[in-house]
Amino acid sequence: MKYRVWHRTRYTYDDDVSNSYGIAYVVPRELPSQDVASADVRVVPEPSDASRRADHYGNVRTYFQVTDPHRELVVEATSEVDVREPSYDPDALAQSWELARPQASPGGVDAWRAVDFALPSKLVDQTPEAHAYAATSLVPGRPVGEAVTELMQRIHADFEYRKGATTVTTRIDDVFAQRAGVCQDFAHLTLSCLRSHGLAVRYVSGYLATTPPPGRERVVGADATHAWASVWLPDGSWLALDPTNDQWANDRYVTVAWGRDYKDVPPVKGIIYTDATNSTLEVQVDVMPMSD
Structure with missing residues (x-):
């Protein structure tokens, strides 16, 4: 598109x-x-x-x-x-999540570079609650694509999208306490959950093309910036997940920048x-x- x-x-x-x-x-x-x-x-x-x-x-x-x-x-x-809609190698998605950790897969493509996204950052603490929440999806030996997708789906189901519930400096513990937030918070939550288990995850900023409700015209200027997460795979690709909308990023997502968290970009x-x-x-x- x-x-x-x-x-x-x-x-x-x-x-x-x-x-x-x-x-x-x-x-x-x-x-x-x-x-x-x-x-x-x-x-x-x-x-x-x-x-x-x-x-x-x-x-x-x-x-x-x-x-x-x-x-x-x-x-x-x-x-x-x-x-264009990203494509992923089925073999990379089928790799167990334990082997998709850059420190456990030094032979992976750009594993040394991905390690930076497995560490805590300014706005993304790796909390015990995030670790426990993610453990439900990250069962031993589970394919990484399946595991991280289920985590995305659970965040979408368990946390309410609510404007004004948080600020740009909201911490992970606050998101768990309120069980609500916006796209930035859901991206940060995904990062915290997966990084706490050693996976490398980027914070991605950009835009999501939206369509008006049936019978309504597009309102120019009414869209917004968006944020999602992307997970490193051992073949060097990054699986882009949007917990706010419960889907992998597709050809409606315009990528602007990525970093360790919102503060970077x-x-x-x-x-x-x-x-x-x-x-x-x-x-x-x-x-x-x-x-x-």
């Missing part, structure tokens, strides 16, 4: 901002299952300094600095991508210098299918 993705982030302040430094992860990645035909990031006011380069994980990182005094800052990204983050006491944030996203 081909998509035109539009992502607009707007900050407003009640006093002048004299200096803004920002980093944005809003340019989709080039992947075997995803081609990026074009990508543009526009910042208003115009930055005095800007650059685009790959970060440690190969994500496209856009840096900007705005030095003109301003009370509004807009970061607008537009891209065109062609996404937020859409926009930065530092401002100002005496402002109040600010607002407005985000609009549109993922529009394109005809060939």
Whole structure:
């Protein structure tokens, strides 16, 4: 599927901002299952300094600095991508989950690189509760594809999707306590559960193309950013799981960036210098299918 993705982030302040430094992860990645035909990031006011380069994980990182005094800052990204449904080797999915751990499979493709995603990270603690919850699915000798898919299904069934239940700094224990969250929390929960058993799992950020209810027109700008998880397999592929929607990622998923957790790849983050006491944030996203 081909998509035109539009992502607009707007900050407003009640006093002048004299200096803004920002980093944005809003340019989709080039992947075997995803081609990026074009990508543009526009910042208003115009930055005095800007650059685009790959970060440690190969994500496209856009840096900007705005030095003109301003009370509004807009970061607008537009891209065109062609996404194909990923394919996986049945033999890799059939491998026992114990042998799909990078430290137990040093001969696996890029196992040394995957180890980084098996360790605890800033927002993803490997808690005893997460370990016990995952153990129900990770029975000895079970095929890794089957085991992690069942865990995804259980998270979808056991945890309620509820906006406002959590924040970007919510911890794993809080998600278990509330049994609710949003896509970021469900991705983090998947990471915690599987990493606590030695599997390597990425936090993936991007977009999910949605369709309006029957009889309703598309509302431009009403989509949202999305997050899911992907699990390393010994053949070097990564199985992408979306516990929020109880499915493997397919050709409706536009991948932007991945890291150890949300903190590595937020859409926009930065530092401002100002005496402002109040600010607002407005985000609009549109993922529009394109005809060939």
